[in-house]
Amino acid sequence: MLVKEMKQEAQTTRKMLERVPNDKYDWQPHPKSMTIRQLTTHIAELPTWVSLALATDGLDFATNPYSPVTINNTTELMDLFERSLAEGETALSQATDEQLEPMWTLRHGDTILSKTTRGEMIRMSFSQIVHHRAQLGVFLRLLDIPIPGSYGPSADDSGF
Structure with missing residues (x-):
């Protein structure tokens, strides 16, 4: 069930990430907000947390600070997402129910x-x-970039 959910969510994530214009990676809506580069890089890397959760007992940000991959355009972003997704899906598809039970600490x-x-x-x-x-x-x-539907049509989808 988790693999199926991961694949379904990946379809929607792809639709969102591919909409990011190459000239907007440094844009942010507010000084306390992430830039689009920071936000989309984080989204694209999150599928690797599946393999991290399965291969470790936890993560300590104090000893393992976050160091994001540098992306500069939507092609690089999509490549990063697909690599991350493949890593996460592979780890999850090989996991047993017993491997999901141990405790994991962030x-x-x-x-x-x-x-x-x-x-x-x-x-x-x-x-x-x-x-x-x-x-x-x-x-x-x-x-003012049209939003794709996630779990049904969006306000930007034709006819809705």
């Missing part, structure tokens, strides 16, 4: 941010993709 030093099973962490990574994809939808709307 922390920053002594501060525990989340302690869940590996399976729950995988579901959380899916939710993070949806959450950030929605943020991207707002960014694109503010730039």
Whole structure:
């Protein structure tokens, strides 16, 4: 079921990411917001959290700071997403139910941010993709770029 969900969500994520214009990667709607480059890179890398959750007992941001891949255009963004998705899908398709049960901890030093099973962490990574994809939808709307439908047609889809 998780593999099926991952593949279904990937279709919608592709539709959103491919809409990003090459000249808008440094744009941000507010100084406290991420740039489109930061946001889309994070979205494109999130499928690798599936393999991370399956291969480790957790992640400590204090000892493993986030270092995003540099992307400069939509072709690079889509390539990054497809590589990340392939990695995540492969790991998930080979996982057993028993491998989803051990605990996985997300922390920053002594501060525990989340302690869940590996399976729950995988579901959380899916939710993070949806959450950030929605943020991207707002960014694109503010730039007057048509939004694709996610779970049905969008206001920009013909006839709706």
